[in-house]
Amino acid sequence: MRYSYKLSDAVHILAYLEIFADEDHSSVAISKSINSNPSLVRSLMSDLRKANLIETKQGLADTKLTRDPADISLYDVFQAIEMNHDLLHVDPKTNMNCQVGSRIQGVLDQQYRAVEEAAFEKMKSISLKEIIDGIVNK
Template sequence: MRYSYKLSDAVHVLTYLAVFADDDHSSVAISKSINSNPSLVRSLMSDLRKAGLITTQQGLADTKLNKDPKDISLYDVYQAINMNHDLLHVDPKTNMACLVGSKIQGVLDQQYRAVEEAAYAKMKTISLAEIIEQIVKK
């Protein structure tokens, strides 16, 4: 199973921008903090810019947060990044001739939706400011 780290990395980018507000905001500098490559950072910054969370200037390493970190939720970041936004996935290849195989998809879909709604509600209560505070405090 492959995991996506896009949410973690997008939060990392925003946190970096807030913590190092007056430092180098180039994709190269931020990618060193993430331990990734600059093209990943540029892609994430593009998503964050399109969502209105940051402002960037072509050719300048002068990226700014558009909102106070207390007004940016984990859910806002999650919605901003370009990825599959389903947290849980049901196996679509089940045996429809089997009692379990024919019903499991619908049942799990319903249950998974409830889990996702609870997760999204929790994500809406977690602000970027809280994450920054925990990082700076430790």
């Protein structure tokens, strides 16, 4: 199974921008913190800019959050990044000639939607400020 770290990396970028507000905000500097490559950082920053979570100045490594970290939720960041936003996935290739295989997709889909709704509600209650406080106060 392959995992996406886009959400983690996007939150990392936002926390970096706030914690190091007066430092170098280039994709190279941020990529060193994430231990990734600058092109990934630029791609995520583009997503964050399109979602109006950050503002950038072309040609300058001067990026800022558009609002207070207390007003940015984990869900806001999740919605901002370009990725599949389903948390859970049902196997679409089950045997339709089997009682279980023919019915499990619909049953699981309904249950998975309930789990996702609960997760999204929790994500809405977690602010970037809480995450930053956890980083700074450790």
